[in-house]
Amino acid sequence: MELGVIAIGATVIALCAMPFIATANNRKKKQKELLNGLNTIATTQQSHLGIHDFGMEFAIGLSSAKNYVFFYKNLKNGQPISTCIPINTVQNCKILESKQRAGSESILQKLELVITLLDKESTTCSLVFFDAEEHFQPNGEMSLIRQWETNIKQAMEFYQN
Template sequence: MDLGTIIIGVICIALCALPFVLTNRNKKNKEKEILNSLKEFAKQHDSEITEHEISECYAIGLDKTKHAISFLQKTKDQVNLQFIDLSTIKNSEINNISKSIGKNETTLDKLNLKLNVIGKNKPSIVLEFYNSDINFQPGNEFDSIEKWNKIINSLLQNQQQNKAA
């Protein structure tokens, strides 16, 4: 092969790879920005993020020492932030809300993590992991919500055992 063919081949490969590299870099920058926002929000509540997960529309962080959750939800127009002290939470559960699209067909509408507050007349706290009005199709939200439900319930169980001891 001659040098000209090699140079053209290398340029073509670089041009084909460039969109993937730029997209990946853009995604990492957005994730870093969201994580910084979540950490700053937690810091405002004298909390520190020790474990976190970031998605396209939400970010969730846990402070294991203070037993607190910080949650960021991005919609088309705004960013919603929630700080939850787990000492006020009884348990958590997954709410899978579906809507009917035909006679015998349903589709996922919302996927929420519902935190039930201690006390009879206090409303539950809802953390929205997926909303069909915002996202076209769910991604890894099912795995993520199951993971966080398990983490939160485990922390709450340990907290109750420590109180009993």
């Protein structure tokens, strides 16, 4: 009788743990794919990936020499976005929060890191960290975008001096 209870208990525990194990494996697989995307971008610039972080569907990184910002994102349609921005062409870097009012509250719709470049047209490059059309709610993107704004500004200071 006790052996039967132990077997049933072990089976229930295994069944309860399986979704968590599957989720962790999927996250690792997705992060590996994103990291490969960043490394591919770095290789095309004859550079090496230094620091990097992962978001829900994207990865952002800085070259080991801190002269390039790399951004790789998987879109829902399967097409990836890969961006490489030389730090010495960056004029400004700021966070843009797009919000929608819902009564007395405002709901975050989009969270972007907007990088203004030094060319004549003063073009901008927008790195989307969060979009409400893709995900229901942000999951650590706010702290991540603040960290990367700081990282890019520190790298800019290095190349301005």
